[in-house]
Amino acid sequence: MYEIKWYFPQSIDEALGLIKLESVIPHAGGTGILKSRLLEKIKGLVDLGKLPINYFCEENGEIKIGAMQTYNDVIENLQQIDPDSILIKALSQAASTPLRNRITVGGSVSYFPIWSDIMGPLIALDAKVTLLGENAGMYDIRYFAKNRLLRRNSLVKEVKFEKDRWRSYYFRAARTSFDYAAFTISILAKKDKNLVKDIRIVVTGCARKFSRLEDLEEELKGKETQDLNFDDIFKDINLEFRGKRHGSPEYLNHLFQVELARGLSKIFGD
Numbered sequence: 001m002y003e004i005k006w007y008f009p010q011s012i013d014e015a016l017g018l019i020k021l022e023s024v025i026p027h028a029g030g031t032g033i034l035k036s037r038l039l040e041k042i043k044g045l046v047d048l049g050k051l052p053i054n055y056f057c058e059e060n061g062e063i064k065i066g067a068m069q070t071y072n073d074v075i076e077n078l079q080q081i082d083p084d085s086i087l088i089k090a091l092s093q094a095a096s097t098p099l100r101n102r103i104t105v106g107g108s109v110s111y112f113p114i115w116s117d118i119m120g121p122l123i124a125l126d127a128k129v130t131l132l133g134e135n136a137g138m139y140d141i142r143y144f145a146k147n148r149l150l151r152r153n154s155l156v157k158e159v160k161f162e163k164d165r166w167r168s169y170y171f172r173a174a175r176t177s178f179d180y181a182a183f184t185i186s187i188l189a190k191k192d193k194n195l196v197k198d199i200r201i202v203v204t205g206c207a208r209k210f211s212r213l214e215d216l217e218e219e220l221k222g223k224e225t226q227d228l229n230f231d232d233i234f235k236d237i238n239l240e241f242r243g244k245r246h247g248s249p250e251y252l253n254h255l256f257q258v259e260l261a262r263g264l265s266k267i268f269g270d
């Protein structure tokens with residue numbers, strides 16, 4: 001048994017200095033660190049609780065969420081300004097109330113577990129991730145998710161996205177309400193009378209971890225919603241899933257097709 005040293009920095013600069021130390025990592029909600037194998041290799045944890053990265057604001061048409069906001073903070077804050085937000089639909093189904101009071105946005109974006117309930121909606125919202133430290137800068141969330149090395153000696157400061165009026169739909173494939181999701185589907189859409197004006201569709205939990213269905217989005221844009229036959233559309237869309245305890249890859253692909261068709265018909269049904 002070895003001891004883990006805790007650090008409680010009072011400033012961002014102090015925290016950035018500490019995470020450069022060997023095997024010393026940021027600690028936000030701690031729920032991912034506890035569950036992962038990370039603990040075996042860690043020598044120190046840097047508590048982020050005193051840093052000025054726990055905020056939520058709307059500025060110049062953008063919603064900015066500080067890294068230390070918990071899932072429940074985000075739900076409560078969004079309910080004030082955007083009660084139809086897909087993030088409310090998604091995060092209120094994640095884990096349990098005590099966990100939602102701990103799980104943070106920064107920890108979840110950095111860790112991005114395959115069962116994540118936040119990454120699909122953030123990718124659909126075209127969110128940007130702001131990093132501080134070695135890789136300081138603002139990154140498209142898809143680029144950030146694919147380039148894991150960006151996290152090296154860096155802290156997630158905030159995620160932000162445009163505040164816009166979307167119709168939204170969120171589905172998580174889980175066997176019970178407390179189960180980890182096998183995959184999730186996030187759909188954002190805009191209608192102009194009966195035309196599909198804009199649409200974004202994101203799946204997480206597939207073999208590539210996440211997939212934005214851009215070909216399907218293009219196919220749907222400009223179509224009359226009453227002419228869409230969702231049962232036909234979904235048959236050509238296949239995603240690769242890794243067999244896991246939720247079912248075989250074939251079963252998960254079929255479930256994905258059925259739920260995608262349901263999601264699309266719900267989002268365009270009035």
Ligand SMILES: Cc1cc2nc3c(=O)[nH]c(=O)nc-3n(C[C@H](O)[C@H](O)[C@H](O)COP(=O)(O)OP(=O)(O)OC[C@H]3O[C@@H](n4cnc5c(N)ncnc54)[C@H](O)[C@@H]3O)c2cc1C
Nearest residue numbers: 026028029030031032033094095104106107108117155156
């Ligand atoms: C039983 C259980 C069920 C769960 N179910 C769900 C679920 O259904 N849906 C869901 O979305 N999530 C769920 N989660 C949460 C998810 O699995 C992760 O644990 C969580 O997203 C991590 O967030 P955290 O704030 O606890 O991060 P931490 O555990 O503190 O950190 C996770 C990783 O991110 C790094 N990190 C933390 N903050 C930052 C930062 N600001 N900048 C850079 N790096 C940082 C840490 O160093 C660590 O490597 C569940 C967790 C548990 C324990």
